[in-house]
Amino acid sequence: MGSQEPKAVTINVTGFKKFQGIAHNPTETIVNNLKNFVESKGLLPAGVTLRSCTVLETVGSGALPVLLKVLESGISGIDIKNEHVIWLHLGVDGGARKFTLEQQAVNEASFFCPDELGWQPMRQPIVADDGGISRKRQTTCSIEAILRFLKNKGYAAMTSNDAGLFICNYVYYQSLRFAEQKGHKSLFVHVPLFSTINEETQMQFVASLLEAIASTC
Numbered sequence: 001m002g003s004q005e006p007k008a009v010t011i012n013v014t015g016f017k018k019f020q021g022i023a024h025n026p027t028e029t030i031v032n033n034l035k036n037f038v039e040s041k042g043l044l045p046a047g048v049t050l051r052s053c054t055v056l057e058t059v060g061s062g063a064l065p066v067l068l069k070v071l072e073s074g075i076s077g078i079d080i081k082n083e084h085v086i087w088l089h090l091g092v093d094g095g096a097r098k099f100t101l102e103q104q105a106v107n108e109a110s111f112f113c114p115d116e117l118g119w120q121p122m123r124q125p126i127v128a129d130d131g132g133i134s135r136k137r138q139t140t141c142s143i144e145a146i147l148r149f150l151k152n153k154g155y156a157a158m159t160s161n162d163a164g165l166f167i168c169n170y171v172y173y174q175s176l177r178f179a180e181q182k183g184h185k186s187l188f189v190h191v192p193l194f195s196t197i198n199e200e201t202q203m204q205f206v207a208s209l210l211e212a213i214a215s216t217c
Helices: 026-040 061-073 143-152 167-182 199-215
Strands: 008-016 048-056 083-092 099-102 104-106 136-138 157-160 185-191
Touching: 008 026, 008 167, 008 199, 026 048, 026 083, 026 185, 026 199, 048 061, 048 199, 061 167, 083 167, 083 199, 099 143, 104 167, 136 167, 143 157, 143 199, 167 185, 185 199
Parallel strands: 008 048, 008 083, 083 185, 099 157
Antiparallel strands: 099 185, 104 136
């Protein structure tokens, strides 16, 4: 009996626009330029498709219908049995000096400042049907293998169990829940400001991250 062909890998990427305290979000620049960057430099491994690159408003419940539509569009027409589908969400941590792979999200919205529509919940469940705010969802990506891959490439990277309680955690929780329902994977990664790690290095990092994700599916 011949060996089974490896599944194709489809990756969808999101970033965010500005929010309070961050006038220029590096993830907006990264996501807007990513497709051209990896394709022009031939950085996508064979069998990997970068299907979508979407910049989200930094908004919680007010943008939930848009977020769910984006998630649905990322798997529209895909045969899940024959493809690995991964959602990669990028957010900025203004105080970070390393790239941070987030292992989980919690079912709690407690915003330190209002989102871009003025919503500022405190200790509210993100999904009421999931129960209380202590509920956690974890990524099914091989996060330690991804971390080793990135460190071998020379990047300063780490893992974290705390994605914060702002929009990053909100989107990640919704994405992890959606991924579980649909049978694909989700990962959230925080990046520093460009003033800490420059744009070119961050673009190269995300290209390597796509490779790491694909190689560990």
